[in-house]
Amino acid sequence: MRSCVVVMAVVLGLGAALPGPLEPTPRFHSRRQAGPSLGDLIQEFALDISSVSWSEQGNMVLSPFSITSLLSMLLLGTSGTTYHELRSALLYPATAEDSAVHTSYQALTQSLIQDNPGMLVSIANRLYLQTGVNVLAAFSQDAQRYYGISVRELNFAQNPNGARDAINAWVSRETRGKIPRLLNFVSPQTTALAVNTVYFKGAWETPFQKRTTHPSTFNTGTQNITVPMMSSMMKVPYLDLPDANAEMIALPYQGRQFAMFFIVPRGPVTLNTLLELEFYLDADTLNRHISNMRDVQMNVFVPRMSINYKADLADTLKRLKVTSLFDSVRGDFSRMTTDKVMVDRVIHETIIDITEEGTEAAAATATDLNRIGTSRSFTVDRPALMFIRELRTGAPLFWGRLVQPEPLLD
Structure with missing residues (x-):
């Protein structure tokens, strides 16, 4: 069984609001051909946010869906420069009405939520408010309608540690204990704190067998490390990418609504090779490659x-030209509250565990496949791109760079 957990929190503090100049968000990929679908727009945002984080040398795994859904919820409450900066960074077409954007998120969220044998996806949103803060009724109603936001009051001013503990306890429950302490501290100046959680646990359609897992070498580009390497012979979607000097594989989950993809470059084992591969991609290119994948039997x-992965994404968003959101003077949340507020922090935490497990019936099938010989193989033993995609909408639930895996032992 494989589990993925992501939590994102946006912390708003006291400030003042005045309009300011608007700078368009720069395009970070030379080929931007995203179609009108929300899944494509989220994918392009994932590539943009990853592009401006290239200075990070280690693993980076985000939930683009979590980030964009929470920022889109904030869009409901902003005006002026703050509103336009958010819309530009989120890549929403100028012709798209706000109501269409929020309705699309409502529909996408409902399509992602699963509670079936072998597949569990839960999504929760909560807005914590300082006791007595005046939140406009229209914002509360729309946030609940489109994003399922539940609102709770906490006394940040007089009991910040108690507020922190209450939020951490809720996050821990929603993530099945995987993230027990999202927040280390909460400022007494906090007026609102928005949290989005995504919990994903899926069984492979064709699981690996524990008896075939063995120690193996993973080349990080700077050193060789030893990791437990799962292995199995299976029929999986595969595509050679000669233009990118890479190859791609998909590992479907039960039901084939979701799959995990690995794209492994063939060039020198360096972070630059991985970044060049990521720069090569855009939503249209990725869609085309995935549609061209064919089932191939191979050793995996x-x-x-x-x-x-845990980070404060404030600086990352600023590099995407979302600046007034964090400015005590220029931040404009006039459609959310009559109080003067700004965003203080954007905390994002992701935990992904990958193991062999699947259902008992699927395991029997895998045992049979292991008896068939083949010389073809796909090996994740060097830095690679990895992502989990909802296959009907193309929405990336998770996207990241794998540079140095942390061995997961029994």
């Missing part, structure tokens, strides 16, 4: 690993 080798 994937590390049994855990990937943990």
Whole structure:
């Protein structure tokens, strides 16, 4: 069984609001051909936010869906420069009405939520307010309608540690204990704190067998490390990418609504090779490659690993020209509250565990496949791109760079 957990929190503090100049968000990929679908727009945002984070040398795994849904919820409450900066960064077409954007998120969220044998996806949103803060009724109603936001009051001013503990306890419950302490501190100046959680747990359609997992070498580009390497012979979607000097594989989950993809470059084992591969991609290119994948029987080798990533995305969003959101003077939340507020922090935490497990019936099928010989293989033993995609909408639930896996032991 594989589990993925992401939590994102936006912390708003006291400030003042005045209009300011608007700068368009720069385009970070030379070929931007995203179609009108929300899934494509979220994918392009994922590539943009990853592009401006290239200075990070290690693993980086985000939930583009989590980030964009929470920012879109904030869009409901902003005006002026703050509103236009958010819309520009989120890549929403100028011709798209706000109501269409929010309705699309409502529909996408409902399509992602799953509670079936072998597949569990839960999404929760909550807005914590300082006791007595005046939040406009229209904002509360729309946030509940489109994003399922539940609102709770906490006394940040007089009991910030108690507020922190209450939020951490809720996050821990929603993530099944995977993220027990999202917040280390909460400022007494906090007026509102918005949290989005995504919990994903899926069984492979064709699981790996624990008896075939063995220690193997993973080349990070700077050193060789030993990881437990899962292995199995299976029929999986595969595509050679000669233009990118890479190859791609998909590992579907039960039901084939979701799949995990790995894109492994063939060039020198360096971070630059991985970044060049990512720069090569856009939503249209990725869609085309995925549609061209064909089932191939091969030996598949994937590390049994855990990937943990936590960051304050404030500086990252500023590099996407979302600046007034964090400015005590220029931030405009006049459609959310009559109080003067600004965003203080954008905390994002992702935990991904990859193991062999699947259902008992699927395991029997995998045992049979292991008896068939083939010389073809796909091995994740070097830095690679990895993502989990909802296959009907193309929405990336998770997107990231795998540079150094953390061995996940029994």
